[in-house]
Amino acid sequence: MRTKTLLLTAALASAGLVSSMAQQVFSVNAVGYVNKTLVPGFNLVANPLTASNNTIESLFAGLPDSTRVLKFTGSTFATAQFDELEGSYGANGALTVTPGEGVFVFIPGNQNQTITFVGEVATGTSIVNPIAQGFSIKSSKVPKAGTAEALGLQGADGDKIFQFNESTQQYRTSGYDELNGGWDPALQPLEVGEAFFYFKAAAGTVNWTQSFSVSE
Amino acid sequence: MKKTLIALVAVLVSLSTYGQGSVFFSTRDTAAGIDAKVVRAAGTVGAGLGAGGTVGPAITAQLFLVGAGGSLTPLTPATTFRTTGSAANHFYINATDVVVPGIAAGQSATFRFRAYETAAGSYDAAANSTTFQFGESNDVTVSALGGTPVGGGAPITTPTLVGLQGFTLTIVPEPGTIALGVLGGLALLARRRK
Numbered sequence: 337m338r339t340k341t342l343l344l345t346a347a348l349a350s351a352g353l354v355s356s357m358a359q360q361v362f363s364v365n366a367v368g369y370v371n372k373t374l375v376p377g378f379n380l381v382a383n384p385l386t387a388s389n390n391t392i393e394s395l396f397a398g399l400p401d402s403t404r405v406l407k408f409t410g411s412t413f414a415t416a417q418f419d420e421l422e423g424s425y426g427a428n429g430a431l432t433v434t435p436g437e438g439v440f441v442f443i444p445g446n447q448n449q450t451i452t453f454v455g456e457v458a459t460g461t462s463i464v465n466p467i468a469q470g471f472s473i474k475s476s477k478v479p480k481a482g483t484a485e486a487l488g489l490q491g492a493d494g495d496k497i498f499q500f501n502e503s504t505q506q507y508r509t510s511g512y513d514e515l516n517g518g519w520d521p522a523l524q525p526l527e528v529g530e531a532f533f534y535f536k537a538a539a540g541t542v543n544w545t546q547s548f549s550v551s552e
Numbered sequence: 553m554k555k556t557l558i559a560l561v562a563v564l565v566s567l568s569t570y571g572q573g574s575v576f577f578s579t580r581d582t583a584a585g586i587d588a589k590v591v592r593a594a595g596t597v598g599a600g601l602g603a604g605g606t607v608g609p610a611i612t613a614q615l616f617l618v619g620a621g622g623s624l625t626p627l628t629p630a631t632t633f634r635t636t637g638s639a640a641n642h643f644y645i646n647a648t649d650v651v652v653p654g655i656a657a658g659q660s661a662t663f664r665f666r667a668y669e670t671a672a673g674s675y676d677a678a679a680n681s682t683t684f685q686f687g688e689s690n691d692v693t694v695s696a697l698g699g700t701p702v703g704g705g706a707p708i709t710t711p712t713l714v715g716l717q718g719f720t721l722t723i724v725p726e727p728g729t730i731a732l733g734v735l736g737g738l739a740l741l742a743r744r745r746k
């Protein structure tokens with residue numbers, strides 16, 4: 337799985353005017369694109385950017401007939417299958433994949449496919465990704481590579497991370513052990529556009545908080 | 553005491569959720585070799601499937617769980633056949649995920665696909681009538697249902713019905729029709745003996 341480096345292009349998105357004072361305030365949104373290679377079989381994919389249309393139908397357009405996108409619903413998956421006779425992914429094509437989430441994408445055949453994510457980059461000092469008890473598919477909300485821990489995810493005793501290896505089509509599991517002082521085995525780096533399964537052992541929701549600026 | 557009760561209920565709810573595997577009910581998947589067309593019974597007209605028919609969701613498609621002794625349990629949701637795109641598209645169902653109560657993710661299950669005219673109300677009603685079309689597929693076994701397996705482990709991706717084959721709908725002829733057919737056969741036999 338290869339991902340080209342994110343290229344950032346600053347763009348003026350909107351201008352807010354303070355009418356009473358002759359003071360103009362501009363917001364600057366960082367916009368970029370990420371190319372992601374999908375291998376035949378299953379890929380655990382994240383959408384690293386906020387697109388104008390974050391539906392499965394839009395994000396995964398142009399893939400081969402019978403491509404399947406599976407979004408985890410808490411206990412099972414909702415499946416969207418592209419059928420070239422229909423020209424769409426069906427009803428589940430309206431499901432969205434936003435930064436911080438992830439989906440399985442099954443690529444049929446024996447050739448790699450490339451998709452391009454285009455959209456706004458999340459920036460700020462408090463970019464929050466809530467994690468509830470149980471299983472969920474998570475990803476970094478900021479388009480950076482690194483281990484989940486290096487990207488700001490703090491584990492708790494009993495938590496597990498399941499990273500999917502496209503080459504072997506198997507999970508690689510790491511468990512968080514407070515007695516051991518961290519993840520065991522050590523986490524492997526995530527690429528931009530890569531998601532993982534997270535199992536949160538304790539009740540309640542915790543926030544995975546990140547910060548990012550375009551100068552990074 | 554109250555906290556213990558709440559915790560127990562939460563565990564029971566989560567266990568019941570984990571006790572249900574799922575399968576992806578699709579009749580067209582070129583990657584998996586699934587091309588399970590359903591064709592209307594010969595001589596029938598009207599809304600429904602197949603080339604030559606007008607478009608209309610008049611046929612219900614439903615997956616059944618094949619149990620011990622051949623018992624069949626209907627699964628939900630049922631679905632309908634496609635009505636958009638080319639006529640070739642109308643042989644196939646609108647695919648849907650189907651949850652299999654009582655069989656956990658990771659376990660195997662056997663399924664049969666049945667189709668019947670929606671107006672009949674059920675497959676059995678169609679099969680017991682002389683006016684409604686109905687039909688069923690071969691049995692297909694899935695080795696591991698999708699979902700979160702009981703006892704731990706990352707969720708299993710939802711499998712497809714590899715090996716599923718299509719079929720042609722049929723209508724049970726009226727008794728009068730059967731009788732005429734028998735009489736016709738007997739008449740032919742009598743002529744040959746002469």
